[in-house]
Amino acid sequence: MQQRQTPPTDQPLSQIPDHGMDQASDQTVDQLTDQASDQAPGHPQAESAPEGQAQPSRISYLDGIRFRRVVRAAARRLIEKHGHLNAINVFPVPDGDTGSNMAGTMKSIVASTSATPESSIGRMSSIVAESALMGARGNSGVILAQFLAGFSEGVKDLSRVSPRDFAEAASLAARRAVEAIAHPKEGTILTVIRDWAEHLRENCHSYKDFHHLLHDSLDRARQSVQETREKLAALKAADVVDAGGLGFVYLLEGIAEFTERGTINRRDKTDGQSETAGTAGTPGGADNATLGEAQERVAVEELTYGYCTECLIRSGATSPVDREELRVRLEELGDSIVVAGAGAVTRVHVHTDTPDTVFAIAAEYGEVSHHKAEDMLRQHRDLLAAMAGGHPQAAPAPTGTAVVTDSTCDLPRELLDQYSIRTVPLRLFLDDEEFVDKVSISADEFNRRLPSSRSARTSQPAPADFRTVYEEVLATHAQVASLHVTAMYSGTHQSAATVARMVSPHIAAVDCRTLTVGLGLVVLEAARRAQTGMDAAEVARLAARDADNLHVYVSMETLDFAVRGGRMSRGTGMVAKLLHIKPVLCFDPRKGGKVDVAAKGIGPRRAGEKLFALLERAVANMDNPRFAVAHVGAPDTAARYAKELEARFGVAPLYVMPASPVLGCHSGPGACAVALLGDPKDG
Template sequence: MRIRYLDGRRLKRALIAGSRRVQQYREQLNSINVFPVADGDTGTNMAGTFRAMVGGLRSTTRVDLEEVSRSAADASLRGARGNSGTIVSQFFFGLALGSRGKKRIDTRTFSSILNQAVDYTYQALAEPVEGTILTVLRRWSHKVADYSRRTDDFVKLFSESLETAKTALRDTIQQLPSLRKAKVVDAGALGFVHFIEGILRFIEGGTIRELEEFSAFEEINLPQDFGSEEEITYRYCTECVIRGQAIDLEELKRELGALGDSLIVAGSDQLLKVHIHTDDPEELFFRCEKHGLLEEQKADDMHKQYLAAHTPHLQTALVVDSAGDLPEELLAKSFVHLVPVKLIYGERTYLDRVALSPRRYYQLLAARGERNISTSQPAPGEFEKTFSFLSAHYKDVIYLSLASVLSGTMKSAQSALERVSRAEDIHIIDSTSVTVGIALIARRLAEAIEKQTPIDEIRQLAEKLSRRVRLLIHIPSLEALLRSGRLGRTKGLIARMLKLRPVLTLDQNGRVVKAAMVKGAEAGKQKIISLIRSQIGDHGTTDFAIAHVDDLETVEWFLRELLQRFQPEREIFIRDASPALATHTGFGTVAVAYFAHES
């Protein structure tokens, strides 16, 4: 079979065929992931990038070459994950630029577009590194340029040039010290070779349906003694999409370069993807926001990923969303993972505690007005990504959810299980609490995990603690409660006239209810101490935690009272309250969590 031209329909099928093959080899790519960081997710990231591209291709109804190329570029850019995924998306952006105004192309035109796309890909990187996917792209495109002068058949062109790509791939093992030490080829480069193989297999006579049944196609011989302790210079693999007008890509690269390494700025001056390894995701997002609207933000902890993928560790991982207000010493544990809640202000979306710390959030709250900010639970895709990674490296995963009656986070997590393998080993627990109430439960679960407690016992402990946890909330002002609808307008007016303030709590199902009405802030604080005493007794022993919305003075008062009147079993930790609490209750709110004694 000879193929003398490439049009939109053929390109679409070829891209889907190549993408499917990359997805088939996801775990192989994860297993040899060394550069730039051995965090074991290159396969997952590349598969996710190509899967996003396939989704974009299937959603477009037009099949002309220019539109197919543009759809592939836009979708891969928005869905790009990781270093290699972002490089791939820039490559497709280059192909789309070269395909403008064209309906069909021959081998020579394809070669010209391909080589321009590779040049465009190199431009996206602040510091291009050879011995990676870049080397395979460059040497493959040069071979295509050479052979396109001798053939007008795309089948021969891909068959001949694939051998050059494979040779370039094998050479990567000697080009980077980390690859030479681990005795593996570059994972991103191997992923792209699989992509070319998938296209070749399809144009040689395959079908999209057959691709789902393929297993192997001339395996690259990979050594099996993989092992790497590559130092992680910067902790977070951080990414976002920026949508704007006339964005200066070179200026943006200069602004971001000092924040870390592995910087890639891919895309166009209206839609681009930023990828960087940094210790300060919040500052990164803050600088990017000056250039346009941020979308698709993420910051993966590469240190924890590396420990999960390449070192001995505990059998159970613990997942909590950012509304749980966990203390730093708990978040630092390698088996504890956070899924961030989204904060929404107009068109702008921020990731809680990733793109926006509580301190900066409070500044935003004060400057822009509390009524204009809302929260949203993580999307199922965020849970799917977290659960998929952890279930590949841990025997069990336990997710401690925000109270299900207050948020859709638990449903979002349950929805994600439908797309996760080994879903039976992922255990979802309704904490029936919020903020530091969740944190108290999480601390006890972490202790059980570190003692290698069986998962059934950990589940029983989580359910027991969820029944025992209590949360009392001191509210200095009624304004935020009235805006959020937590307090009816008529009752609010009466309370305001009588200078009454509610003390809020959560019932056994996690619903917000009134624990008491008091006159004045001082009476509210005293009432909380009285309610705690009624449940655990004078000098009773239990765990305590405090969260607050920018009111350290009241926090210090509660800390003194708790230490004097009760006997804390563990250190009382203090946290800035999550936006989920701050948005609905306002400045000056203080929440005290503790475990009631079993009845």
Template sequence: MKNISLETLKEMFLKSFERIDAEKEEINKINVFPVPDQDTGTNLAKTLEGIKKSIEGKNFQNSKELAKAILEGALNSAQGNVGVIFTGFLAGFFSNINENPINAKKLAEAFERGKEKAFKSILEPKEGTILDVIKATSEVFKEKAEKEENIINIFKEAIEKAKEALLATKEKMEILKRANVVDAGGLGFLMILESFLESLEGEKKEVKKEKMPSEKVKRIIQILSHRYEIVALIENPKVKEEEVKEKLKNLGNSLDIVQIKNKMKIHIHTDYPEEVKKEIKNFGKIEELREEDMAKEVVGEPSVKKVSIGIVTEDVASILPKILEKYQIEIAKTKFEWPELEKIEGENIYQKIKKAYEMEIETRPKTSQAMPKDYLEAFKKQLQKFEKVLCLTLTSKLSGCYNSAIQAREMLSKKDQERVFIFDTLNGVAGQALFVLRAIELIQEQREIEEIIEELKKLIPKIHTYLIFQDPKGAEFIGRITKSQANWIRRMKKLKLHPLMKIKD
């Protein structure tokens, strides 16, 4: 085989997930470095599963499209040291894969760049790890691709060298030697290479059960150097990778960082989770944050800190549909009654109000708060998906929405009432939307609901809503300002003055 087609490249990654998912426990049981939490196989499987979901059942026009999907899936799903390092490898591997088909020299260059990026993603690269296996593979491809065109033959040689490098990890790291195991991440990478070769050869093979030092694991006593694992996904990072390393290097170890386009994945082991999270907040928008107590994980207790909070708000907050969908926000709809609505021309409600004013229509639109049944339905939906519900209402100074939400909560069972928290934003429309967006950020930071509410309370005196009218006729027509106020605004605008109006309590 001289070239790898687009479809074959896609199949290689689908096969790698199947292999790792099937044998993740074999990898887990030899996981003693950097901590004996026995999750390396699981973390690698989760990373590959993210790739699978991004590419399975989809058609791609070229390698660039496929690479983008693979990298997005890996970065969003990467967990643990191994997941972030492997994602770093992929970022380098695909950095120059932009044309079809892929020949041996192109593949050799991809492995070389993957190796470089994998090493770069780690603050302190160590021998005796997955990096050794990646390096050995890259060296074979670099050497053989100069003379050999058959990719399958090169893969076979690379796998043999990767096995040698893997077996040597036990001698390079004292902790592996004492436990009589090879590096778990290295074993995972070897399995991925073997699944790649299987895809290239086009037939399923029996996996040889070769005798390895890892078959007789010695249980040893290990002390965790750091108790907590933090994994964060940052969107639109404000800082470079080197600056992140500098900020976090003294707060723990096992620091891995990978950035792909506008997203950055950060992994660290620490004894200071709150300080780490505080620093991470300054790096950019937190899209996802995971905190795990590795001391609990080692003994089999629930270890991942997981905040599960669903949001309910009203349609007047005008949250974008893509945000509603992404964060599964439920909406309680306020009421708008106006019999003439359908008869008046205009693409939206604002144009229709302006037209109605010009036509001197006497009837006025009427608005009223969302009904308790609207909130009740929204609460029930969120309680099925989340452990707790946070309802952010339109200000009680202008609307009865807050009271409707309170009544709806009373209709729930006693147990469910304790899971629903109602917060009066004391703001409306754009101001209310800011509370929703801030709540999303705090939930992504894994804050508990009581802490979120305290943070939101601090926002109330800081948010002010001001209005500036292009033409006051709409606000006058629906009765929000008087005719006298509207006339004053018109006079001032003739003088090139644009008055601001503030919504007060």
């Protein structure tokens, strides 16, 4: 390739301000100033061209300040186009979130570098890589994070890089991205990254100018992403290119435009959703109708595993994670495995049916955080509902009422799926170890570990967790009924209500004044009403009424946790233990969910008899009784209670299941809860 002729001036990108990314202007390079950068050592002023002669700026090196700006320009472009990427996302699963995941990863970088004037590209790339690993989301997001970590490795000892240095680091980054994947496939983002990096490596000696090198290599990346359609059957069937690969091209476009214009350009506000995949030089080859049908063409039954599972591992300086060993171990649990990392930070991504097992294995390698387990089947179904057979822009306005609850609600997975009930998880703490309820630890595992723990407690979800769920469900529903655990023992409802007010006036948050299977019965009734077309306000009103007609009784095997939690004095607990007294607790919604001792029995059998006597008294005043049973590591007791319910009342419980950890924290191992919901008798 013949070397381009360029003038000898070097317009430093360090002179170009970011305008905070969110206030980027469309000014030209000549109109922009950056006083802080102008004063920075090693950033020469641009030489002027002869009067009347226009010359393109030449960029002979990248340092930390320039690298930060091109990364942020790349982020802007990808974030603008994330909706288009979601629309064509069919591989590895058609869940329509590749754009959102890659955008989320880049937003993490933008947030972490917003006030970081680091002049060394080695140090700045390290900051970018770590923030990418911390915020990586989804398969493509984690691959992108590993690419950036590999690039950081390639420039770690450099203060600035030439085009040749850049090409060598990009080649290393491409290799590291492939190495992070258990079974890399042709036709994905990995292919596009590799082809782009190979072009850089083969041609970098012909360039002294980043501007021309990046523009020419962008053409190769565009060609590569077009070729992905022929390399994967799922892409060919849907007639689209790989969404992750196209996302990488969007990043390169943002950089190329920045080097051309010298500004972070704010484009239209449509998130790229009006753009077909064949425009702007990034051919996806599908028209609007095809885009809308892309995910629909991929049979949902082809999903081998149900949950997109991710976490972050921080290891000690003296005990780094053996990422290859971890990758091999995870192969037994799922597919789409990515184990990415740099230094002490490792990001794990896997599609699996057992998220809690993945998190348990990860915990063997260091401190685990940023747990995530998303139901891909539900995501795919929600996406198809929103698509309505066409491009997302053509989808009808969201309709109907969605029901959201928290993880203290005990409902079987099949009922949650049947009624599309979304759950926001609480945080759990066993001794000093933190878990995400029903995500990083199952109820069974929690109950197994509870007897040997020194302390067990719960913590309400973060406001950001509520915001995420609300925004997701409002994409497909017009309204939301958000039903939560009693405010007497948790700040969950208050957090939900606060976020609801910020997100939309169409969210009704309700303190249901109960928990575990009591909340489960209330939420189940609400979801059934929502499916009939009832609006959120009425669903919420009737849920509050149901709580008034709810009874929840809990038999206990041990009093230690009641004493530990302050619900029983130490002296009373000692006496009860000596006399083998087993109390029956009542979570009374009519008292705001307050826990009272409703009855006492000598030994477990007598306590069970007392519990059923309380149920008989309550059933006498209602019609259509519905029951549910939950237990804390006591399946035999739960089975006995279920059999007794049917014998006494002629009604089998709607379900029997392990209780949410919140019940175990209150009542300890061996506890068994029975919830009763009925309709008040007339008169």
